[in-house]
Amino acid sequence: MNSKNYSPWQLWSLVLLRVAIGWHFLYEGISKLMNPDWSSLAYLMDSEGWFEGLFHSMAGNPSLLNVLDFLNIWGLILIGAGLILGMFTRIAAIAGMVLLAFYYLSHPPLVGATYLIPSEGSYLWVNKNLIELITLWVILLFPTWNTVGIDRFIFNKYRN
Amino acid sequence: MSEKSQNDPGSSMKRRDLLKGFATLPVVGAFAYGAWRKRRQDHLRNHRLIRELNMSTGDLEYKRYAHDGDAIRLGIIGYGIRGTQLMKAAGFVQPETIRDWKESAEKDSRDTRYEEFLGQDDLNVVVNGVCDLFDVHAERAISAASNVGREGPGGSMEKTPKRYRNYRELLADKDIDAVIIATPDHWHANMAIDAARAGKHIYVEKGLACTAEEVFAIRDAVRESGVIFQLGHQGRQTESYIKAKEAVDKNLLGKINLIEVCTNRNSPNGAWVYDIHPDGNSRTIDWKQFEEPCETKHPFSAERFFRWRCWWDYGTGLSGDLLTHEYDAINQILGMGIPESAISSGGVYFFEQPDHYVNEVREVPDIWNATFEYPHLNFALLYSATLANNRDRGKVIMGHDGSMELGNSLRIYACPESTRYREKIESGLIQPDLPIYTYIPGRKNVDGVTTPTEQYFADRGLLYTYRGGRRVDTTHLHIAEWLEGIRQGKQPSCNIDQAFEEGITAAMATMAYREGRKVYWDREKQQVV
Numbered sequence: 017m018n019s020k021n022y023s024p025w026q027l028w029s030l031v032l033l034r035v036a037i038g039w040h041f042l043y044e045g046i047s048k049l050m051n052p053d054w055s056s057l058a059y060l061m062d063s064e065g066w067f068e069g070l071f072h073s074m075a076g077n078p079s080l081l082n083v084l085d086f087l088n089i090w091g092l093i094l095i096g097a098g099l100i101l102g103m104f105t106r107i108a109a110i111a112g113m114v115l116l117a118f119y120y121l122s123h124p125p126l127v128g129a130t131y132l133i134p135s136e137g138s139y140l141w142v143n144k145n146l147i148e149l150i151t152l153w154v155i156l157l158f159p160t161w162n163t164v165g166i167d168r169f170i171f172n173k174y175r176n
Numbered sequence: 177m178s179e180k181s182q183n184d185p186g187s188s189m190k191r192r193d194l195l196k197g198f199a200t201l202p203v204v205g206a207f208a209y210g211a212w213r214k215r216r217q218d219h220l221r222n223h224r225l226i227r228e229l230n231m232s233t234g235d236l237e238y239k240r241y242a243h244d245g246d247a248i249r250l251g252i253i254g255y256g257i258r259g260t261q262l263m264k265a266a267g268f269v270q271p272e273t274i275r276d277w278k279e280s281a282e283k284d285s286r287d288t289r290y291e292e293f294l295g296q297d298d299l300n301v302v303v304n305g306v307c308d309l310f311d312v313h314a315e316r317a318i319s320a321a322s323n324v325g326r327e328g329p330g331g332s333m334e335k336t337p338k339r340y341r342n343y344r345e346l347l348a349d350k351d352i353d354a355v356i357i358a359t360p361d362h363w364h365a366n367m368a369i370d371a372a373r374a375g376k377h378i379y380v381e382k383g384l385a386c387t388a389e390e391v392f393a394i395r396d397a398v399r400e401s402g403v404i405f406q407l408g409h410q411g412r413q414t415e416s417y418i419k420a421k422e423a424v425d426k427n428l429l430g431k432i433n434l435i436e437v438c439t440n441r442n443s444p445n446g447a448w449v450y451d452i453h454p455d456g457n458s459r460t461i462d463w464k465q466f467e468e469p470c471e472t473k474h475p476f477s478a479e480r481f482f483r484w485r486c487w488w489d490y491g492t493g494l495s496g497d498l499l500t501h502e503y504d505a506i507n508q509i510l511g512m513g514i515p516e517s518a519i520s521s522g523g524v525y526f527f528e529q530p531d532h533y534v535n536e537v538r539e540v541p542d543i544w545n546a547t548f549e550y551p552h553l554n555f556a557l558l559y560s561a562t563l564a565n566n567r568d569r570g571k572v573i574m575g576h577d578g579s580m581e582l583g584n585s586l587r588i589y590a591c592p593e594s595t596r597y598r599e600k601i602e603s604g605l606i607q608p609d610l611p612i613y614t615y616i617p618g619r620k621n622v623d624g625v626t627t628p629t630e631q632y633f634a635d636r637g638l639l640y641t642y643r644g645g646r647r648v649d650t651t652h653l654h655i656a657e658w659l660e661g662i663r664q665g666k667q668p669s670c671n672i673d674q675a676f677e678e679g680i681t682a683a684m685a686t687m688a689y690r691e692g693r694k695v696y697w698d699r700e701k702q703q704v705v
Contacts, residue, residue, distance in 0.1 A: 035203050046211055100203050168197040 042096025102165015254359035255317035365390035383496025384679035391679030430577025437502035486538035493540025515548035526564035
């Protein structure tokens with residue numbers, strides 16, 4: 017679908033959704049960057065479900081943990097900035113979905129799973145990570161960056 | 177529209193292009209402004225609070241105790257559960273245990289016992305003599321002491337220590353400089369006194385002794401001999417207690433009026449109903465020597481030998497075993513010494529059924545509470561223990577201005593009715609339901625604003641297990657401190673004066689229970705009455 021076919025309301029509501037998700041990613045990344053004590057260790061150790069062994073072993077390897085922390089922080093920041101500015105948006109949306117899939121799979125809200133990290137709501141199978149992931153999919157399938165976003169210059173430059 | 181743009185449709189397109197392309201750019205500006213304000217506010221609050229409290233920030237340095245010069249030659253008296261742990265802390269573990277640790281670590285990467293043991297400092301000691309009345313324990317002690325390479329079975333075993341069947345022979349050995357005593361409590365006094373007279377430095381497990389008379393006798397002997405003495409309260413090495421002392425010294429709690437300490441356990445093992453070793457019998461155990469200090473003699477009993485803490489002949493139950501740890505932690509922080517009076521009560525309320533035992537039901541209580549009064553300091557200390565429920569009640573020091581919760585981590589909360597913090601509470605700088613000060617060992621910074629999640633993990637030991645600051649065994653540090661004291665001729669942190677206060681306080685609580693009365697300490701005459 018081409019964003020030129022959207023009505024202005026459709027276009028700007030999609031942009032708003034994109035920017036809001038970008039804001040969330042960016043602040044998650046920035047707040048971790050600003051906290052010198054932050055580490056994904058506790059989160060990974062708290063994993064349950066299908067892949068808990070994998071996530072626990074990530075936590076058990078200090079050098080891997082450092083790499084993961086770095087990738088997570090800068091991944092969140094770049095994805096967030098990309099979604100807000102509409103810059104390399106397609107890549108940002110896909111990377112965001114991958115990150116959210118990791119979060120979801122490490123802490124799936126299964127029947128019987130209990131997590132130490134307190135959750136702020138009540139979830140069964142579907143949680144906010146999954147919803148944000150699906151929303152990013154929608155963002156990906158309904159492009160707005162060719163109209164509102166820096167991608168307009170990067171990818172549309174020679175199109176007209 | 178300007179004239180120019182009317183005449184130049186390309187320029188208008190370009191401007192619209194630019195406007196739309198960069199339409200979300202102001203969002204980045206708004207974000208940057210919001211993030212900066214939030215960070216500044218958190219920083220200011222934290223900074224103001226820390227400055228207000230005047231507490232030091234940052235972790236304690238990992239201080240390595242000196243272990244230079246000649247090797248110190250140790251003798252080990254008692255190689256049961258605690259003796260094994262002390263030998264490990266000194267650097268000696270049986271090859272079979274090393275093998276088990278290695279196998280377990282291969283199955284579960286979170287099991288770091290082997291890795292941690294290998295990382296433990298070499299304290300430059302040798303074990304030249306061991307003594308245990310049970311043959312199996314004695315053989316194990318020899319095997320651990322010989323395992324200088326810290327290897328599994330088949331490794332190089334050398335420097336086999338001599339086995340002594342009586343501790344007095346071990347004390348007569350000229351190739352022994354210092355002894356670690358980890359026997360049942362009824363032997364502590366005789367052994368410590370004899371060791372002091374033989375000029376051997378002493379590390380003795382808590383509780384120091386069973387009666388006040390024994391405590392006086394040990395103090396006299398240690399003082400006369402001048403040997404380096406350490407009582408086995410490894411909590412002296414716990415970082416959070418050292419920080420707690422700083423907080424109390426800086427009067428963060430205001431006038432302290434009540435201290436609550438607890439023990440909560442819920443298993444036969446925790447209640448000292450230990451397994452009886454299948455090879456423990458009258459041929460492998462020197463029973464006669466075991467009950468030598470006892471007034472009442474009993475026929476051989478493997479149950480009494482292995483579960484000695486359950487009978488008054490050999491120990492003082494909760495008082496000597498667990499009250500002493502809690503008391504020493506608080507004494508380390510407040511330095512309050514011996515109370516003016518002690519009362520205590522309790523009973524055998526859970527492990528009262530004969531089917532918990534082989535032949536005899538225990539004598540010492542499994543539910544026991546004691547109150548210590550300090551009228552000269554205007555506060556009371558409560559100790560409450562159950563061996564049949566392990567709900568964690570923690571340690572709390574309560575003052576007019578705040579409360580301190582103590583464990584591996586430390587949290588201080590302002591009291592809503594505090595005088596000192598009233599203005600700050602009213603201005604919103606301090607929220608009584610959030611800690612004004614948090615200390616979690618292993619974190620790089622101390623702050624006034626810590627998320628509940630972090631506290632949750634810290635208390636479960638998850639936050640700093642695998643990364644950054646290494647985790648060290650406090651018993652290892654406690655032994656290392658004692659050895660440094662021997663090398664440098666200085667008394668360590670839990671020296672004979674601290675031990676004396678612990679011993680008298682515990683003896684007073686035991687007397688109060690057994691004699692059913694209030695027991696007093698006459699500070700002038702230095703007497704228990």
